[in-house]
Amino acid sequence: QVQLVESGGGLVQTGGSLRLSCAASGGALPNRDMDWFRQAPGKEREFVGGITWRGNTIYTSNAVKGRFTVSRDNAKNTVYLQMDSLEPEDTGVYYCNYGDTWGPGTQVTVAS
Numbered sequence: 001q002v003q004l005v006e007s008g009g010g011l012v013q014t015g016g017s018l019r020l021s022c023a024a025s026g027g028a029l030p031n032r033d034m035d036w037f038r039q040a041p042g043k044e045r046e047f048v049g050g051i052t053w054r055g056n057t058i059y060t061s062n063a064v065k066g067r068f069t070v071s072r073d074n075a076k077n078t079v080y081l082q083m084d085s086l087e088p089e090d091t092g093v094y095y096c097n098y099g100d101t102w103g104p105g106t107q108v109t110v111a112s
Contacts, residue, residue: 002027004096009106017084020106022096024077030098034072034079038108040092048094049081064090086110 035050049060
């Protein structure tokens with residue numbers, strides 16, 4: 001089974017940007033939608049955005065619309081989450097997902 005590993009998290013100031021990566025290991029990215037979720041301390045995991053297999057449709061939650069976008073490079077077996085205009089409320093652990101498969105997550109901290 002393909003496993004997922006996120007990277008690219010870190011500490012950034014309000015208004016800054018980060019690009020997260022989600023690399024598939026043990027095989028190619030699956031031929032299906034790939035999603036990003038996040039979980040803030042003390043809160044439930046929430047959907048952030050996703051992308052279809054061919055990359056022709058991208059969808060994001062209202063909380064990040066206009067600031068975040070998802071992309072994928074199937075040749076590199078990697079999905080990306082570009083995050084701009086970051087806010088302290090974006091702080092949390094970010095996970096990529098397909099079906100029941102989750103990566104271990106990467107921490108994003110936005111300082112005010």
